[in-house]
Amino acid sequence: MKAIGLMSGTSADGVDAALVEIGAGPPLVLKHLHSSLSPYPTGLRQRILQLATPPGGSASDVCRLNAYLGELFAQAALDLCRRARVPPESVDLIGSHGQTIRHLPIPRKEGDLEVASTLQIGEPAVIAERTGITTVANFRTRDVAAGGQGAPLTPLPHYVIFRDAKKGRVVVNLGGIANITAIPAGGAPAQVVAFDTGPGNVLLDLAAFRVTSGQTDYDANGELAAAGRVSEELLRSLLAHPFIKKSPPKSTGREDFGPGFLEEVLRKASSLAPPDLMATLTAFTAEAVAVNLREFVLPRMAIDEVVLTGGGARNPVLRKMVADRLAPAAPVDPDALGFPGRAIEAAAFAFLAFLTWHGRAGNLPAATGAGRPVVLGAIVPGRTRPGGTTAAGPAR
Amino acid sequence: MKAIGLMSGTSADGVDAALVEIGAGPPLVLKHLHSSLSPYPTGLRQRILQLATPPGGSASDVCRLNAYLGELFAQAALDLCRRARVPPESVDLIGSHGQTIRHLPIPRKEGDLEVASTLQIGEPAVIAERTGITTVANFRTRDVAAGGQGAPLTPLPHYVIFRDAKKGRVVVNLGGIANITAIPAGGAPAQVVAFDTGPGNVLLDLAAFRVTSGQTDYDANGELAAAGRVSEELLRSLLAHPFIKKSPPKSTGREDFGPGFLEEVLRKASSLAPPDLMATLTAFTAEAVAVNLREFVLPRMAIDEVVLTGGGARNPVLRKMVADRLAPAAPVDPDALGFPGRAIEAAAFAFLAFLTWHGRAGNLPAATGAGRPVVLGAIVPGRTRPGGTTAAGPAR
Numbered sequence: 183m184k185a186i187g188l189m190s191g192t193s194a195d196g197v198d199a200a201l202v203e204i205g206a207g208p209p210l211v212l213k214h215l216h217s218s219l220s221p222y223p224t225g226l227r228q229r230i231l232q233l234a235t236p237p238g239g240s241a242s243d244v245c246r247l248n249a250y251l252g253e254l255f256a257q258a259a260l261d262l263c264r265r266a267r268v269p270p271e272s273v274d275l276i277g278s279h280g281q282t283i284r285h286l287p288i289p290r291k292e293g294d295l296e297v298a299s300t301l302q303i304g305e306p307a308v309i310a311e312r313t314g315i316t317t318v319a320n321f322r323t324r325d326v327a328a329g330g331q332g333a334p335l336t337p338l339p340h341y342v343i344f345r346d347a348k349k350g351r352v353v354v355n356l357g358g359i360a361n362i363t364a365i366p367a368g369g370a371p372a373q374v375v376a377f378d379t380g381p382g383n384v385l386l387d388l389a390a391f392r393v394t395s396g397q398t399d400y401d402a403n404g405e406l407a408a409a410g411r412v413s414e415e416l417l418r419s420l421l422a423h424p425f426i427k428k429s430p431p432k433s434t435g436r437e438d439f440g441p442g443f444l445e446e447v448l449r450k451a452s453s454l455a456p457p458d459l460m461a462t463l464t465a466f467t468a469e470a471v472a473v474n475l476r477e478f479v480l481p482r483m484a485i486d487e488v489v490l491t492g493g494g495a496r497n498p499v500l501r502k503m504v505a506d507r508l509a510p511a512a513p514v515d516p517d518a519l520g521f522p523g524r525a526i527e528a529a530a531f532a533f534l535a536f537l538t539w540h541g542r543a544g545n546l547p548a549a550t551g552a553g554r555p556v557v558l559g560a561i562v563p564g565r566t567r568p569g570g571t572t573a574a575g576p577a578r
Numbered sequence: 579m580k581a582i583g584l585m586s587g588t589s590a591d592g593v594d595a596a597l598v599e600i601g602a603g604p605p606l607v608l609k610h611l612h613s614s615l616s617p618y619p620t621g622l623r624q625r626i627l628q629l630a631t632p633p634g635g636s637a638s639d640v641c642r643l644n645a646y647l648g649e650l651f652a653q654a655a656l657d658l659c660r661r662a663r664v665p666p667e668s669v670d671l672i673g674s675h676g677q678t679i680r681h682l683p684i685p686r687k688e689g690d691l692e693v694a695s696t697l698q699i700g701e702p703a704v705i706a707e708r709t710g711i712t713t714v715a716n717f718r719t720r721d722v723a724a725g726g727q728g729a730p731l732t733p734l735p736h737y738v739i740f741r742d743a744k745k746g747r748v749v750v751n752l753g754g755i756a757n758i759t760a761i762p763a764g765g766a767p768a769q770v771v772a773f774d775t776g777p778g779n780v781l782l783d784l785a786a787f788r789v790t791s792g793q794t795d796y797d798a799n800g801e802l803a804a805a806g807r808v809s810e811e812l813l814r815s816l817l818a819h820p821f822i823k824k825s826p827p828k829s830t831g832r833e834d835f836g837p838g839f840l841e842e843v844l845r846k847a848s849s850l851a852p853p854d855l856m857a858t859l860t861a862f863t864a865e866a867v868a869v870n871l872r873e874f875v876l877p878r879m880a881i882d883e884v885v886l887t888g889g890g891a892r893n894p895v896l897r898k899m900v901a902d903r904l905a906p907a908a909p910v911d912p913d914a915l916g917f918p919g920r921a922i923e924a925a926a927f928a929f930l931a932f933l934t935w936h937g938r939a940g941n942l943p944a945a946t947g948a949g950r951p952v953v954l955g956a957i958v959p960g961r962t963r964p965g966g967t968t969a970a971g972p973a974r
Contacts, residue, residue, distance in 0.1 A: 223689045239637040241629055241697065245680035249695035250688040252723070284641035292646040293619045299645035299701075301637065306956060307716065311723035324703035324958070327648070541959060560702060560956035562720070563937060 183568065186262060187532030188255045188278040192358020192384050192436060193493060194230040196221035197258035200528035201266050204536045212342045212533050216266035217525035220258040234283050235440050244283065244303060251281055252308030259313050274568040276317040277535025280304035285435040287331040300332045306562040316564035318535035324559065325545045330552030333433035337363045337376035337549045339530035343521050349486040352475065354504060356494025357527065358384040359434055360471055366483035375479050376549040377430035380470030381439035383493050388444045389463050393456035404499030407464040410457030419450065420466040421473065430478055431551030467494070468503035475508060485511045491523040534558055539568055579964065582658060583928030584651045584674040588754020588780050588832060589889060590626040592617035593654035596924035597662050600932045608738045608929050612662035613921035616654040630679050631836050640679065640699060647677055648704030655709050670964040672713040673931025676700035681831040683727040696728045702958040712960035714931035720955065721941045726948030729829035733759045733772035733945045735926035739917050745882040748871065750900060752890025753923065754780040755830055756867055762879035771875050772945040773826035776866035777835035779889050784840045785859050789852035800895030803860040806853030815846060816862040817869065826874055827947030864899035871904060881907045887919040930954055935964055
């Protein structure tokens with residue numbers, strides 16, 4: 183089956199799209215064919231981030247951006263088809279993560295019920311209508327409904343791409359939020375350990391914007407951090423954040439490590455020079471990964487290689503700080519293992535759509551905390567039935 | 579197939595649930611088995627209405643209420659199974675309309691795109707997880723994506739229930755918003771004429787709350803209106819609202835006839851005694867139905883019977899005002915035609931879920947304005963596959 187995965191992360195800089203080929207196996211195989219990034223139009227990123235940062239944004243914004251992002255996700259899929267010279271009719275499925283607007287997996291009392299919730303937007307009906315391709319979306323809600331955190335959902339795809347008979351590997355995804363997937367050598371999916379470790383780029387991006395008075399919205403090449411020195415005192419206090427040493431399963435978002443958290447840091451560290459602040463926040467991001475690996479992974483498996491992915495992997499300062507802390511495990515590029523780093527997260531949702539279409543569970547309860555493995559997502563019928571027949575719906 | 583329909587209307591008073599049996603035909607048959615209303619817990623109605631009335635409510639509210647309403651919709655389905663003494667495992671499908679929070683079908687410029695949108699909440703992943711039943715939801719977004727108003731979607735189910743070889747019938751649904759489905763004698767689905775006519779109970783409820791200073795939130799038995807006299811002057815000015823004489827396809831919501839509209843009316847009619855105001859608004863609701871029928875239906879077909887449904891059909895003053903204006907067509911109770919009035923809208927979504935599951939279009943482009951017939955909704959897999967096999971997903 184050919185499938186397209188669509189994803190926009192916490193940083194909201196655009197739609198990552200990946201075209202993959204999936205072999206049903208056993209063993210399951212996920213092969214990269216083509217991928218691309220369609221940046222959001224100017225101004226949209228700020229509008230999304232405003233909506234995604236509590237208390238920001240109204241129900242009207244949710245309604246309008248849900249449809250608008252659906253259009254942009256559809257365009258990203260069609261653009262990818264053009265670039266890959268693959269007609270959309272030959273693509274069986276789209277798996278769309280959407281854009282997270284809220285992630286509230288900790289249950290809250292509503293009447294006599296405990297209710298957890300999460301909200302991703304980017305209307306799949308628009309994607310299916312524009313592309314004609316059956317689209318699976320809203321993956322996180324079902325895991326949350328089953329008692330899970332709704333995240334991380336990428337461990338199973340990470341496992342399919344990076345498992346190795348001889349080497350223990352940890353995938354460190356330095357996205358908006360950082361998460362890890364640890365895969366023991368020759369291990370089974372049930373032995374995978376995966377969770378969010380803390381902030382990724384979200385905090386560094388916000389801080390870069392702030393210390394440069396808006397001249398940049400990220401620390402390009404880690405240059406700001408490279409010019410500074412880590413404040414051990416501030417670093418210690420940052421690492422005291424309860425999320426960092428919390429036992430998995432655990433997941434986090436902009437609610438914990440967004441603008442509110444940065445304001446707190448700035449109050450604490452008002453005397454720190456901007457480059458030192460950037461260096462310290464970068465070290466915090468790396469150290470949070472390292473602490474979590476030492477605490478919750480290494481007691482259970484040996485790790486030989488560290489696969490660095492996500493936007494943060496392109497920041498050499500952050501990259502080096504992570505690699506130094508995880509030595510003697512060797513840092514490796516996913517590209518060197520045959521899968522372009524930028525495409526992994528999007529490809530993961532193509533793979534999850536494949537599982538959903540075949541009625542197979544996509545979550546790992548040990549990773550998300552769900553009560554059981556569940557079939558994730560909602561299926562919006564395209565004009566062609568996955569698998570190649572022409573019936574519109576899934577039941578014929 | 580056995581299916582459950584779940585619906586909460588613009589009035590947001592609770593979840594209507596209907597268990598139906600659907601015969602795939604031809605001709606398609608929709609048979610009522612059992613139905614119930616599960617009122618929302620105290621306070622929730624106000625919370626929903628606040629969120630559903632612009633600019634009210636935040637993205638956090640959308641996220642939380644989406645999950646909470648999913649729980650309540652699931653409970654309503656399970657309660658209905660208990661009352662009907664039908665095990666949930668024997669129900670093939672749930673079709674859930676959800677709760678409309680925004681309905682913005684008129685396209686708005688977003689970048690270089692024209693984007694229309696609509697937002698219903700009541701997370702289907704929660705419904706599918708709690709009930710184990712495959713759940714179809716978010717019916718309106720696909721029709722909007724195909725260029726339609728996303729409403730009305732009930733014409734096809736109305737047609738299946740109320741078509742007659744000898745009699746032309748119009749279904750007048752006096753819900754929060756009033757809509758009509760006109761079915762010519764012996765006609766085909768493509769000849770059905772259906773659209774929203776204007777306000778239904780939403781305006782009367784708000785006005786009742788206002789003129790009684792919150793002592794009641796609806797005009798029970800039309801007693802307030804019965805005590806007043808219609809102001810012809812105000813009535814004329816209300817009927818000048820551009821929506822009333824607008825050509826179909828057309829749909830409306832609380833955005834047009836909610837609190838904002840009521841405030842305008844109150845400013846214009848500040849000298850009117852409360853019972854006269856209620857009588858005039860009731861007449862407005864009835865006259866909007868009549869004007870639309872005369873203008874857009876009767877030139878195309880003869881109508882012999884008026885099937886009165888929706889909460890407003892239980893208000894004898896509104897009922898009589900509508901019936902008087904539509905004479906000589908005879909008012910009939912849906913119950914007398916074998917389908918309980920209260921269950922029709924919920925049953926409609928069970929029927930639409932059935933169509934979706936079978937890959938069949940559920941919209942009538944002439945009614946919604948969509949560019950083509952489309953398969954509506956998103957399918958969330960349950961634990962049992964519709965049709966009785968045990969695979970979790972739709973593809974096996």
